[in-house]
Amino acid sequence: MTLTVFELRRMLRNPLIWAAAVLAIALEGVRAAQWWPDLTVVTLRAVTASTLVAGAVLVAANLAAGRDRRFPETLAALPGRAPSRTRAVLLAAPVVGALAAAVVIVPLVLYGHLRGPAAGSLDVWEALNGVALAALAATVGAALARWTPWPFTPLLVIFAFLALIFVNGLGEYGGWALPWIPLHDPTLGPRPSALHLLYLLLLAVAIGAVALLRHGLRLVPAAVAAVATAIAVPAIAQADYLPKPPPVACRQLDGLSFCPRAGYEPWVGRWAAALRPITSAVPPEALADMPALRQDTFGGLPQVWLTGVTEMSVAGRVATGVAGLEGGPACGKAQTVVALWLTGLVSGLEESAPADWTRPPDPIEKGPGWHEYPLTDSGRSSVSPGRLPGVVYDGADLVNARALLADPGAAVKVRANWAVLTDPATTTEQAAPLLGIAPIGGAKACGEAE
Amino acid sequence: MEPTLTVHDLTRRFGRRTALEGVSLAFGRGVTGLLGPNGAGKTTLIRVLATTLAPDAGRVAAFGLDPADREQRLAIRRRLGYLPQSPGAYPHFTAFELVEYVAILKEIDDRRARHDEVRRVLAEVDLGDRAHTKVRRLSGGMRQRLALAQALLGDPDLLILDEPTVGLDPEQRMRFRALLSRLGASRTVLLSTHQTEDVTTLCERVVVMRTGGVVFEGTPGELAAQAAGQVWLTTTPPEGTFWRTPDGRYRTLGHRPPAAVPGEPGVEDGYLLLLGGEQVAA
Numbered sequence: 001m002t003l004t005v006f007e008l009r010r011m012l013r014n015p016l017i018w019a020a021a022v023l024a025i026a027l028e029g030v031r032a033a034q035w036w037p038d039l040t041v042v043t044l045r046a047v048t049a050s051t052l053v054a055g056a057v058l059v060a061a062n063l064a065a066g067r068d069r070r071f072p073e074t075l076a077a078l079p080g081r082a083p084s085r086t087r088a089v090l091l092a093a094p095v096v097g098a099l100a101a102a103v104v105i106v107p108l109v110l111y112g113h114l115r116g117p118a119a120g121s122l123d124v125w126e127a128l129n130g131v132a133l134a135a136l137a138a139t140v141g142a143a144l145a146r147w148t149p150w151p152f153t154p155l156l157v158i159f160a161f162l163a164l165i166f167v168n169g170l171g172e173y174g175g176w177a178l179p180w181i182p183l184h185d186p187t188l189g190p191r192p193s194a195l196h197l198l199y200l201l202l203l204a205v206a207i208g209a210v211a212l213l214r215h216g217l218r219l220v221p222a223a224v225a226a227v228a229t230a231i232a233v234p235a236i237a238q239a240d241y242l243p244k245p246p247p248v249a250c251r252q253l254d255g256l257s258f259c260p261r262a263g264y265e266p267w268v269g270r271w272a273a274a275l276r277p278i279t280s281a282v283p284p285e286a287l288a289d290m291p292a293l294r295q296d297t298f299g300g301l302p303q304v305w306l307t308g309v310t311e312m313s314v315a316g317r318v319a320t321g322v323a324g325l326e327g328g329p330a331c332g333k334a335q336t337v338v339a340l341w342l343t344g345l346v347s348g349l350e351e352s353a354p355a356d357w358t359r360p361p362d363p364i365e366k367g368p369g370w371h372e373y374p375l376t377d378s379g380r381s382s383v384s385p386g387r388l389p390g391v392v393y394d395g396a397d398l399v400n401a402r403a404l405l406a407d408p409g410a411a412v413k414v415r416a417n418w419a420v421l422t423d424p425a426t427t428t429e430q431a432a433p434l435l436g437i438a439p440i441g442g443a444k445a446c447g448e449a450e
Numbered sequence: 451m452e453p454t455l456t457v458h459d460l461t462r463r464f465g466r467r468t469a470l471e472g473v474s475l476a477f478g479r480g481v482t483g484l485l486g487p488n489g490a491g492k493t494t495l496i497r498v499l500a501t502t503l504a505p506d507a508g509r510v511a512a513f514g515l516d517p518a519d520r521e522q523r524l525a526i527r528r529r530l531g532y533l534p535q536s537p538g539a540y541p542h543f544t545a546f547e548l549v550e551y552v553a554i555l556k557e558i559d560d561r562r563a564r565h566d567e568v569r570r571v572l573a574e575v576d577l578g579d580r581a582h583t584k585v586r587r588l589s590g591g592m593r594q595r596l597a598l599a600q601a602l603l604g605d606p607d608l609l610i611l612d613e614p615t616v617g618l619d620p621e622q623r624m625r626f627r628a629l630l631s632r633l634g635a636s637r638t639v640l641l642s643t644h645q646t647e648d649v650t651t652l653c654e655r656v657v658v659m660r661t662g663g664v665v666f667e668g669t670p671g672e673l674a675a676q677a678a679g680q681v682w683l684t685t686t687p688p689e690g691t692f693w694r695t696p697d698g699r700y701r702t703l704g705h706r707p708p709a710a711v712p713g714e715p716g717v718e719d720g721y722l723l724l725l726g727g728e729q730v731a732a
C-alpha cells in the first residue's frame with residue numbers, strides 16, 4: 001500500500017505524462033476551433049488526442065516497473081518483494097493514466113459543448129474509452145517491463161498501435177478488437193462504445209494479471225487473466241454498430257428544406273445562415289424547385305463542418321440546383337456564370353484560376369464535384385474541387401463570374417433577368433448586355449482553344 | 451557469545467568454475483574484514499550471506515534462521531543492511547527518493563518515521579545537502595555513499611558491505627571508518643575490501659580468501675605477524691620487488707637484502723606474504 005502511494009505520487013509528478021496531456025489539448029484544441037462543434041466528432045477526436053497520453057503512460061509505467069533492473073542486487077536483499085513492486089505500478093499507473101486522459105478529454109468535450117450550438121450527441125461511454133485506453137496502456141507498459149528485458153519494446157508497441165489505428169482508421173482490419181478506432185462513418189449508426197469500454201477494461205485487467213504471472217504461475221492472477229479474456233474476446237467479437245435512430249423531420253428555412261440527421265437539428269440555423277447570401281439573392285420561385293437538402297446522403301449536407309471549406313461545397317450544391325444546371329460540360333453558358341457568382345457571394349472567387357487563365361488544362365473528373373488538373377507548366381499539380389458538383393466549366397467562366405461579382409448592382413440585374421439567365425440555351429455572350437459585363441471566351445466546348 | 455552469522459561447508463559453483471568451496475566461518479558482534487584477490491570469492495560469499503544467492507551445498511544461519519526457508523529468509527532480510535559491490539541506482543530518482551524507495555521496501559510504513567529515517571541515514575553519509583539532487587547528477591563517490599546510506603536504514607543488526615570504501619575520498623573514508631567503528635560496537639558488520647588500511651583501522655577480525663577458500667582467519671595483528679622478520683628497509687634500491695616509504699627509504703619483503711634493517715610488519719605485509727609470498731619475496 002505504501003509502495004502504491006509512492007508510485008502514485010511519482011507518477012503524478014511525471015513530466016512526460018503531463019507534457020503529453022498539454023500537447024494533446026493544445027493540438028486538438030487549435031484544430032477543433034476550425035470546426036463547428038459536433039459532440040460525436042468532438043468526443044472521438046478528444047479520445048484520439050488522449051492516445052498521446054496513453055503512449056506517455058505506457059512509457060512511464062514501463063520505466064517504473066522496469067526500474068528494479070537498475071539495482072537488482074540491492075532490492076533482492078530487501079523484505080519487500082518483486083510482485084509487490086509490480087502490483088504497486090499496476091495500481092498506480094492506470095489511475096494516473098486515467099486521470100491524465102480525463103484531463104485531456106473533459107476540457108476538449110466541454111469546449112465543443114460550450115462553443116454551441118453543438119450538434120451530434122455526447123456519448124459518455126465513448127469518452128470513457130479514452131480513460132480506459134490510458135489505463136490499459138499503463139498495464140501494457142508494466143507487463144512489457146516484466147516480460148521483456150529490452151527498453152525499446154514499449155516504443156515498438158506504441159508504433160504498432162499507431163499504425164493500427166491511424167493507417168487502419170475505420171477498423172478495416174481488426175474491427176472492434178482494436179484498442180481504438182479513431183474514425184467514424186455516421187451512416188453506419190452509433191458505435192458500440194459501452195461494449196468497447198468493457199472490452200478495454202477487461203483487457204487491462206487481463207494484461208495486469210499477465211504482468212503478475214511473471215513472478216510465478218499463481219492461481220489468482222492466472223484465473224483473473226483467463227476469466228477476463230474469456231469474457232472480453234466473445235464480447236468484442238460480436239460487437240457491431242447500433243441501430244440507427246429514426247430520421248428527424250425536415251425543417252423549412254429561407255425557402256429551403258433542411259433534413260438533418262438525428263442530433264444535427266442545432267445546425268439547421270447555421271446551414272441556413274451560411275447559405276443566406278444565395279437564398280436572399282435569387283427570386284423565391286427559384287428556391288421552390290430545390291430538392292430537400294439531406295444530411296444522410298452523399299453530396300447532401302455535410303456530416304461535419306470545417307469553417308471556410310464546407311461553406312463553399314454546400315454553396316456549390318445549392319447554386320447548381322437553383323441555376324438549373326444538370327451536370328456535364330457547361331462552358332460559356334449564362335447559367336454557369338450565375339451559379340459561380342452565387343458561390344462567390346458565399347466564399348469569394350479568389351482562390352480559383354488566375355485572371356489570365358483563359359485556357360485551363362483539361363480537368364480529369366475524379367468524382368462528383370471533383371476535378372483533378374494535370375501538372376501545370378510550372379510543374380505543380382493542382383487538385384481542387386470544382387465549385388459546382390458534376391458541372392464542368394473553365395477559366396473563362398470563372399473570369400466572367402468574377403466580373404459579375406465585382407459589380408454591386410449584380411443582384412438586381414440577375415433577379416430581373418432570372419428566367420433568361422437560367423435558360424440552358426442562353427450563352428454568356430447573349431447574356432452579357434443583361435449582366436453588364438464584357439465576357440471573354442465566347443460560346444464553345446469546354447477547354448476548346450479560342 | 452553466540453555468533454550472529456555462521457556458514458558451514460559452503461560451496462557455490464558458476465558452471466564449471468568453483469567460486470566457493472568448503473567455506474566454514476562464524477561472525478559475531480564487531481567489524482570483520484574480508485580480504486582476497488580479485489575472483490577469490492568474496493562477493494559470492496557475501497551474496498550468500500545477504501540471502502541474494504543460494505549456495506549449492508552447505509549450511510547458512512543468520513540469527514539462528516535459515517535463509518533457504520522463505521519465511522525465515524524474510525525475517526533475516528528485515529534485520530539486514532546490505533551494500534552490494536555493484537549497487538546500481540535509478541538515475542531519475544533524487545537521493546532522497548532512492549533511499550525512501552528502499553525504506554518502503556524495508557517496510558518502514560509510517561510516512562513521518564520513514565522520512566526522518568531517510569534524512570538520518572543521508573546525514574550519516576554526509577549527503578544531507580544533496581537529498582534532492584537527482585542520482586544521475588551525483589559523483590561516483592556520492593553514489594557509493596548513497597548506496598551505503600540505504601544499507602544503514604532501520605539500523606540493522608547485521609550489516610554486510612561489499613567494498614564500501616571504493617571511490618571515497620580520504621575525508622569520507624575517515625568519516626566512514628568512524629561510523630563503522632561506532633556501529634560495530636553493538637552490531638555485526640562484515641565488509642570486503644582491497645584496502646588493507648580499512649582492515650587495520652576498523653576491523654577486529656580479518657578473513658583472507660583465495661580461490662574460493664579461506665586461507666586466514668584471525669585479528670589484524672595476527673595477520674601482520676605473518677610477516678614478522680620478513681620486512682626490510684634499505685637506503686638503496688634492493689633487488690626484486692620494493693616500494694618507497696615516506697621517509698625516503700626502500701621497503702621489501704622476504705629475504706633480507708644486504709645492509710637492510712628490519713621494518714615494522716603491517717597487515718598489508720602479512721596479506722601479501724600469505725598470498726603471493728613466493729613471488730613477492732622472489
Ligand SMILES: Nc1ncnc2c1ncn2[C@@H]1O[C@H](COP(=O)(O)OP(=O)(O)OP(=O)(O)O)[C@@H](O)[C@H]1O
Pocket residue numbers: 464467468469486487488489490491492493494495535
Ligand atoms: N554471476 C556469476 N556468473 C559466473 N561466474 C561468476 C559469477 N559471479 C562470480 N563468478 C565467478 O566466481 C569467482 C568469484 O567471484 P567473486 O565475485 O566472488 O570474486 P571477488 O572475490 O568478489 O572478486 P573482486 O575482488 O574482483 O570483487 C570468479 O571466478 C568469478 O568469475
Ligand SMILES: [Mg+2]
Pocket residue numbers: 492493494535612
Ligand atoms: Mg567482489
